Amino acid sequence: MVLITEDLVRRRSEHNNCEIFSLEEVSLHQQDVEKIEHIDRWCKDLKILYLQNNLIPRIENVHRLKKLEYLNLALNNIELIENLEGCESLQKLDLTVNFIGCLSSVESLKHNLHLQELFLVGNPCTEFEGYRQYVVATLPQLKYLDGKEIGRSERIRSGQGLKEVRRLIHQQEQEYLRKRASERQKSQEEGVEEVQQEPKKPGFDGRWYTDINKTMPVPEDNTENQVREEKERKSCPTSDHQEREFWEKLCAFTPESRLETHRHLERSKKAERRETEKMPKAQRTLITPQGRVMNVNEPKLDFRLTEDENNNAIVLDLEVYRHMDTSLMDVDVQPTYARVTVKGKIFQVVLPAEVRPDSSTAKRSQITGHLVLTMPKALCEIKAKKTTPTAKSSECSNRPEEKTRKGNREERLEVDPREHSMVDFCNIVPREISSGEGSLETSGKRLTTTTEQTNFSDNFVDDPDVPPLI
Incomplete structure (x- = not known):
């Protein structure tokens, strides 16, 4: 049995920094909850409450939620509409797929003056003759019933012949209640039979012996017992047969059958969990036998x-x-x-x-x-260090001329010093071999020069002390 605890509500209120006193919306669906409790005391400012797909058999402990506007109780085991008079601000109530067969219990919603939407789809009462007419006439504040809008003409027609409709609804309710009583009795009898047919534990015959002189069988080794039980389980598929028989068995859709199905699933999960715990876990391979390290x-x-x-x-x-x-x-x-x-x-x-x-x-x-x-790293790599420029060099590099010069300068490859170890002074000054028009001959080379005609004035005096303008 799952209970609504403070820890469960706090885990479901992460959007509110896990504060439950100021919580306005909480979702407790699909938690296998079997009873509504503590919510009306912990979360008094609650406006939206989701409790669908649980095992709740009764509406209770919500009368303190004065600000509650939407209550979702779909897919539960509710058979009666009750205890909602204190929810003064209730606007929407969802009771889809429950077991409500007492349709006259909707009259308790007359006190919820702000109720506008009601969902009863999937309940036995929706199959009653005159169901919609009775609900529309009983709850004049409703605007939508089962997702369908209630028009003005429908509301007027629902008031006509209401006395006869109520009598018809009452007869159908009595028939349904008799049917439910027989189903409840049948489920109780089946439960008693299952308890009587439950196999007894091996080694115990139902009696307690106090004679200390009675010889007791010596227990066998635990290891041998486990091996024998494992062989018997593999050779005799009794559990699989019982599982298949349970799911193939025909039964009526009742709160008892739904609860029994839930109990069966819980037992199956526990059995699987025990088997997985007994099985040794496979060890994780960190390093292969070949020496390869795995991620x-x-x-x-x-x-x-x-x-x-x-x-x-x-x-x-x-x-x-x-x-x-x-x-x-x-x-x-x-x-x-x-x-x-x-x-x-x-x-x-x-x-x-x-x-x-x-x-x-x-x-x-x-x-x-x-x-x-x-x-x-174990093997250090030699890497070039980045040199930081000095202040003077950085000032020079900021000049536009310097930037242009650096940008136009071509990078040259290093020359092998083994091939050019000394400077060749022989070819610095060309040696004249023969004179010609605008030509100078060197040993093995011929250099061609261009002569430019210079025009000097008549008063030009060549002073040897003045250096040439180059």
């Missing part, structure tokens, strides 16, 4: 593996839980891989280069709580 992420944590070029190291940023205690983590750094154990779950990653475990460090980030592993 493993059992805690399913996000991570980032980067290289720090300035410090020549590999950095692993593992996004562990922020509020987790550091004592729950264990770090193991090897030359080719790093392994972190988080609450018994292993995270292992292969490193792109060999590192030095003795120089590695592990720290927790004070902001994010992440685990940061800094692992220096």
Whole structure:
């Protein structure tokens, strides 16, 4: 039996910072809840309450919810509409697919003056003759019934012959109540038969012996018992046969059958859970027999593996839980891989280069709580350092002429010093071999020059002390 606890309500109120006293909307659907309780005392400001697809048999403990506007109780085991008079602000009530057979219980909704929408689809009362006419005439404040708008003409017609319709509804209710009584009695008898046919535990005959001198059988070894039980379970598929027989059995759709189905599913889940707990878990392969290290992420944590070029190291940023205690983590750094154990779950990653475990460090980030592993590389690589320009050079580089000169300058490759170890002074000044018009001959070379005709004035005097203008 699942109860509505404070922890359950807080987990369902994450949108309100887990504060339940000021909660206006809460969803408790599909929780197998069997009783409405505590909600009207913890969440008095509640406006929307979702309780669909549970096992609730009765509407109760909601009369303090004065601000409640929408109540969803679809797919439950409710048989009577009651205890909603205190919900003064109720505007929408959903009772789809329940077991409401007493249609006259809708008269309790007369006090809900703001009620505009009512859903009763899937209930036995909807099959009664005159169902819609009776509900429309009984609740004049309604605007929609089962999703269909109530027009003015329909409201006028529903008031005609209401006395006869009420008599007809009362007769159908009595027939349904007799049918329900027989179904309830039949389910109780079947429950008693199942209890009587329940097999007794082996080794116990229903009597308690107090004679200490009576010889008792010596218990066998537990290991041998487990092996024998496993063989019997495999050879005799009794459980599978009972499971198939349960689901193939024909039964009426009643609150008891729905509750029994839920109980059966719970028993099946518990049995499966016990079997899985008995089965030994397969061990995770961290390193293969061939020596290959595997990548493993059992805690399913996000991570980032980067290289720090300035410090020549590999950095692993593992996004562990922020509020987790550091004592729950264990770090193991090897030359080719790093392994972190988080609450018994292993995270292992292969490193792109060999590192030095003795120089590695592990720290927790004070902001994010992440685990940061800094692992220096074992084989250091020589990398060029970036030179920072001085103030004077930076001023010169800011000049437009300097920028243009640097931009137009061509980068040249280095010359092999083995081929040109000395400067050739022989070819610095060309040696004249023969004179010609505008030509100079050197040993093995001929250099052609262009002569320019210069026009001097008549008063020009060549002073040897004045250097030439070049």
